[in-house]
Amino acid sequence: MNGRETTTRTRLERGRGALGPALELVHTGRAPTRAVLTAELGVTRATAGAVAAELEALGLIRVDHRPASAAGSQGRPSHRLSVDDSGPVALAAQVHADGFRAALVGLGGRIVATAHGSGTASADPAQVLGEVVETGAGLLRETGRRCVGAGLAVPSAVAEPEGTALNPLHVAWPVGAPVREVFARLVRDAGIDGPAFTANDVNLAALAEHRHGAGQGARQLLCVATGHRGVGGALVLDGRLHTGSSGLALEVGHLTVNPEGRPCHCGSKGCLDVEADPYAFLTAAGRAPGPEVSLLQQARDLLRTERSEAGVRRATEELIDRLGLGLAGLVNILNPDRIILGGLHRELLDADPERLHAVVAERSLWGRSGSVPVLPCTLDHNSLVGAAELAWQPVLDDPLGALAPL
Structure with missing residues (x-):
């Protein structure tokens, strides 16, 4: 083994423990170049290069050794890093x-x-x-x-x-x-x-959004979403899902938002689960749900095509108020630095963001001192x-x- 091979192997051995962190940085888009990777890992440029080369040899990332220079820039541009589109x-x-x-x-x-x-x-x-x-x-x-x-x-x-x-x-x-x-x-x-x-x-939607979507960069990310039926929630703390002692944390669907409301399968009444899902929206708008497509799609279609109709407008305001009340309670308990909404809740946010933000601010302690950003989920199939x-x-x-x- 010659001296160059020995040096390369030594650098890789030093950086072997950084392979996982390096891959996660490229995977989440936080290390688009070798220079950024070097800084994020806190290693030498040579070690970062050896780590990137090993990940490339595994078929996980690609290293562009001859990136084009940006217009007006000076000096040699850093090698660009990206995931390997043909990889596993x-x-x-x-x-x-x-x-x-x-x-x-x-x-x-x-x-x-x-x-x-x-x-x-x-x-x-x-x-x-x-x-x-x-x-x-x-x-x-x-x-x-x-x-x-x-x-x-x-x-x-x-x-x-x-x-x-x-x-x-x-x-x-x-x-x-x-x-x-x-x-x-x-x-x-x-x-x-x-x-x-x-x-x-x-x-899982919250985890995906934190790594690749609207939740990137948040330290305490709260996700609330409604799919075909019911309402779910999730919390990501410092990059990891908070699932509680047995995986059952953040059952936000069973927050009471309407004490005299619909019976819930949990035994209570007026839970977010039955007061702010697609079925609740359709019934509040006076529409009989049909079997032809999912309840979520029916609710989305109604909100997008008949938003100005009086019954749909009232249903939209009603569900926004219920959702806002639930989010305010969660803000009081969790104090997240960002909230993201998925499913029909994303559509409700788009329909009247000012109303939803106002309800959350009015009904939460921390909303009055500093508004919590409430954003739509951005990933398809999160x-x-x-x-x-x-x-x-x-x-x-x-x-x-x-x-x-x-």
């Missing part, structure tokens, strides 16, 4: 009330391929998840991509460490269904490489991207160890 993928899937979607997701949260299945979800989780895994395996065969693992987003609180779905009401699964165990077995039986993970869909983040995490933690078997 994670299999991600989301189950909801009227079907499922499967996708292959690369580093950077980029969806490579996607497919969906429609129809009312079976009461047998194994049947639904079997279709999900079969669809995902088909995408892997079609693309020929390496797979690092699989992640599943479900519309239910998921208890830890068992991985059981405790309230899958809107997909008619039995309470306590062992969804993680079933999903992992089906993934393994299908010959799909890597570990399998399962988590709540709103938690729960899918978040499910992929679960599968990518072992690679982000230890790229060499995770990819060695592949």
Whole structure:
């Protein structure tokens, strides 16, 4: 071994512990150049170069050694770093009330391929998840991509460490269904490489938005969203999901916002879950929900096409007030530095941001002293991207160890 090879190996050994942090910086877009990577890691330029070269050799990132100079700039531009578009993928899937979607997701949260299945979800989780895994395996065969693992987003609180779905009401699964165990077995039986993970869909949406979307840079990020039925919440603290002692934190749907309101399946009345979801919006607007498309799509279509109609306008104001009241309570308890809204709540924010901000400010202690930014989620299929983040995490933690078997 010559001197140059010895020096390169020594630099890489020094920086081996930085491979994971370096990959996460490129994955989240926070290190677009080697100069930024060097500064963020706190290593020498040579060590950062060795780390980048190793990640490139693993097929995870690309290094542009001859980037074009910006107009008017002086000096040699730093090597540009980006994820490798032809690299490995994670299999991600989301189950909801009227079907499922499967996708292959690369580093950077980029969806490579996607497919969906429609129809009312079976009461047998194994049947639904079997279709999900079969669809995902088909995408892997079609693309020929390496797979690092699989992640599943479900519309239910998921208890830890068992991985059981405790309230899958809107997909008619039995309470306590062992969804993680079933999903992992089906993934393994299908010959799909890597570990399998399962988590709540709103938690995963928040994780994806924090890494790639509207939540980037927030230290205490609160996400509240409504999908086809019900309302979910999630909290990201310093880059990590806060899931509580057993995975069940932030069940925000059971905040009471209308004490004399609709009965909730939890036994209370007027919970956010039944007062600020698509079904509540449609009924408040005097519309009978139909079976042709999802409740979320029906509510979105109504809000976008008939916003000026008196009944729709009243329903919009009513749900904004209920949502704002719930958010104000959460601000008082959590004091987040940013709130992001998904699903129909994003549409309500777009419809009248001033009204929502006013309600939150008026009903929260901290809203009066400094307004909390309330922003729409920006990622398409953010729960899918978040499910992929679960599968990518072992690679982000230890790229060499995770990819060695592949």
